Amino acid sequence: MPSPADPGAGLLDGLAARLLAASPYRFTVADGPDDRSTAYRIRATASIEAGWAAPDAFPDGMERDGFDAAAVHVLGWDGADPVCTGRLVLPPGPLPTEVATGLVVEPQGRVVDVGRMAVLRSHQTFGHGVFLVLLCRLYREARAAGFEFACGMMAPPARSLVDRLGLRLEQLGPERVHHGQLRAPVRFVLASNVAPLVDRWGGADHGGRDQGGGPSTRQALTPPNPKEFDSP
Numbered sequence: 001m002p003s004p005a006d007p008g009a010g011l012l013d014g015l016a017a018r019l020l021a022a023s024p025y026r027f028t029v030a031d032g033p034d035d036r037s038t039a040y041r042i043r044a045t046a047s048i049e050a051g052w053a054a055p056d057a058f059p060d061g062m063e064r065d066g067f068d069a070a071a072v073h074v075l076g077w078d079g080a081d082p083v084c085t086g087r088l089v090l091p092p093g094p095l096p097t098e099v100a101t102g103l104v105v106e107p108q109g110r111v112v113d114v115g116r117m118a119v120l121r122s123h124q125t126f127g128h129g130v131f132l133v134l135l136c137r138l139y140r141e142a143r144a145a146g147f148e149f150a151c152g153m154m155a156p157p158a159r160s161l162v163d164r165l166g167l168r169l170e171q172l173g174p175e176r177v178h179h180g181q182l183r184a185p186v187r188f189v190l191a192s193n194v195a196p197l198v199d200r201w202g203g204a205d206h207g208g209r210d211q212g213g214g215p216s217t218r219q220a221l222t223p224p225n226p227k228e229f230d231s232p
Helices: 009-024 033-050 096-101 129-144 156-165 195-201
Strands: 026-029 072-077 082-088 111-119 147-152 166-170 176-178 181-189
Touching: 009 129, 026 129, 033 072, 033 111, 033 181, 072 129, 082 129, 096 111, 096 147, 096 176, 096 181, 111 129, 147 156, 156 166, 156 176, 156 181
Parallel strands: 111 147
Antiparallel strands: 026 072, 072 082, 082 111, 147 181, 166 181, 176 181
16 A cells, blocks of 8 residues: 555545545445345446346346355435445456456566446446446556556546546556447556556645645546446
8 A cells, every 4th residue: 555655645535535526426245145136237237228238138137146145235315315336356367458468467476357347327426426426436446456457358448537537547458349349458556656646646746635625526527528437
């Protein structure tokens, strides 16, 4: 975990905390089979709504795979209604991205796989609000578990949003059709002590900073791409 004395320490951590605090949505980690089933139903519905799969691809209304049983599933709620989900698959591998591509993501055994991010169409907005705070909660869960590196199969909109937050993104291979959409394998550094974060959120120009210091939530909530979510 980064030290508070590090130049970039706390910059993205603070942004994630503020975005989550300001969001009207609450987030929980799936606790038991009912919560997991809810996550699987969101993933199936999102795939059908986006046209990436036909309804008969999910006879029981749930999208799941062999990684789900051991994964950490995050659920986002609008009141009592579940509206989004994402998961973390922890090492040891092979991780989902490694299985999908045949790659070994380094440093082996120290990378968490971020994926299966899905937002129901009813909660997709041009401002990307739900997806952004979902990503923030997944980020915080990965950091709390002690991981500095993450990987995933990400579509261009998700890559743009990760890049906008200032995370150092490395594309590991070409795009390929994965779960109905073109996605590329990527690795990114979760540790906040990296130059892109300092340049983007910790520079001398304070015009875009909140009064309490740190990056502006307004800046973070203006991603460039109108496509809302990654997906299963």
